Amino acid sequence: MLHPKSPALTVGLVGALAVRRLCACPGACQAGFPWRLGVALGYGERSNPPIQSRDIPVAVDLDIAWFGKRFFFDNGDLGLTFMNRPAGTASFVVRANSDRVFFSRTSTRFVSVSVTGAPLATPAPLKPPKRRYAIETGVEYLVDGRWGRMSLAGFQDVSSVHNGFGADLEYGYAIQGRRWTLEPSILLRYKSGELNDYYWGVRAGEASAALPAYDAGDGLNWQLGVRSSYYFSRRLRFVATFNHERLNADAAHSPLVEQRAVRAYFGGFAYSF
Incomplete structure (x- = not known):
C-alpha cells in the first residue's frame, strides 16, 4: 500500500509527455520506428475529489505507444484507424473509463456527523463505496493545422458496468519558439446520467446514517490546461x-464529493527514446 505521500509511477496520469495528435497516428511512423517511448522524472500531484481520499503524488510519468499501419496502442488505449487523411484521422478506440482512478486511494473513518452536517447518535464508519473500471468503445476524430488541434470523441460502456456514455471535445493551440513550446487547451466533457450516477451516485444499499442516498443525472465537465x-x-x-x-x-453535489475541482500538475525532465 502506498503511503499517503508516496510518489507514484504512472502512465499518462498527469499528461506530462504526450497528447494523441494527427502527426502521431497509425501510418505516420511507418517510415521509422513504430514505438513512441518516453519517461518523465520530476514531481507532480493530482487531486482526488471524493471524501476520505488522498491526492495522488507523481514522480515518474511514462509514455508508451505503438503505431502500426492501422492498429495502435497509446498509453492504455487500443485503436483501429479507419480513416487517415490530411483533413483528419478517425479511429475506433477501446479504453478503460478514468473515473475509477478517483476511488483507488480512499480510506474508512469513523465520524460523529454525516456528510450533510447532521449529528449522529453514535459514531459511524464512513468510506466511499467501491467502483469498478468500465471498458468503453467509441470513435475518436483528430484534426490539426496552423490554427491548432482539435479532437472529438464519443464512448459507450460495453462491459455493463455503468451502461452509459460520454463525449469529449478538446481544442489546443501550440505556440512554438526555437527551443520551447507552450500549448494552452480547453476540454468539454459530457457524461450521461448512467455514467455520472454509477460513479457519483449513492445507491440505497450503500447509504448509511453518515452517507445519504443520492441520484446523479447527466452533466458537463470543463477543463483548462497548459503544457x-x-x-x-x-x-x-x-x-x-x-x-x-x-x-x-x-x-459536485454528490455526498461522495468533497472537492468540486480536479487539479493536476507536473514538472520535471523528460526523455524520449
Whole structure:
C-alpha cells in the first residue's frame, strides 16, 4: 500500500509527455520506428475529489505507444484507424473509463456527523463505496493545422458496468519558439446520467446514517490546461503541465464529493527514446 505521500509511477496520469495528435497516428511512423517511448522524472500531484481520499503524488510519468499501419496502442488505449487523411484521422478506440482512478486511494473513518452536517447518535464508519473500471468503445476524430488541434470523441460502456456514455471535445493551440513550446487547451466533457450516477451516485444499499442516498443525472465537465516544454536536445527536455477540471453540478453535489475541482500538475525532465 502506498503511503499517503508516496510518489507514484504512472502512465499518462498527469499528461506530462504526450497528447494523441494527427502527426502521431497509425501510418505516420511507418517510415521509422513504430514505438513512441518516453519517461518523465520530476514531481507532480493530482487531486482526488471524493471524501476520505488522498491526492495522488507523481514522480515518474511514462509514455508508451505503438503505431502500426492501422492498429495502435497509446498509453492504455487500443485503436483501429479507419480513416487517415490530411483533413483528419478517425479511429475506433477501446479504453478503460478514468473515473475509477478517483476511488483507488480512499480510506474508512469513523465520524460523529454525516456528510450533510447532521449529528449522529453514535459514531459511524464512513468510506466511499467501491467502483469498478468500465471498458468503453467509441470513435475518436483528430484534426490539426496552423490554427491548432482539435479532437472529438464519443464512448459507450460495453462491459455493463455503468451502461452509459460520454463525449469529449478538446481544442489546443501550440505556440512554438526555437527551443520551447507552450500549448494552452480547453476540454468539454459530457457524461450521461448512467455514467455520472454509477460513479457519483449513492445507491440505497450503500447509504448509511453518515452517507445519504443520492441520484446523479447527466452533466458537463470543463477543463483548462497548459503544457510547456523546453528542449535541450531532440530527446531531452524540461516539461511542465497544469490542468484544472471542474466537475459537473450533479457530480459536485454528490455526498461522495468533497472537492468540486480536479487539479493536476507536473514538472520535471523528460526523455524520449
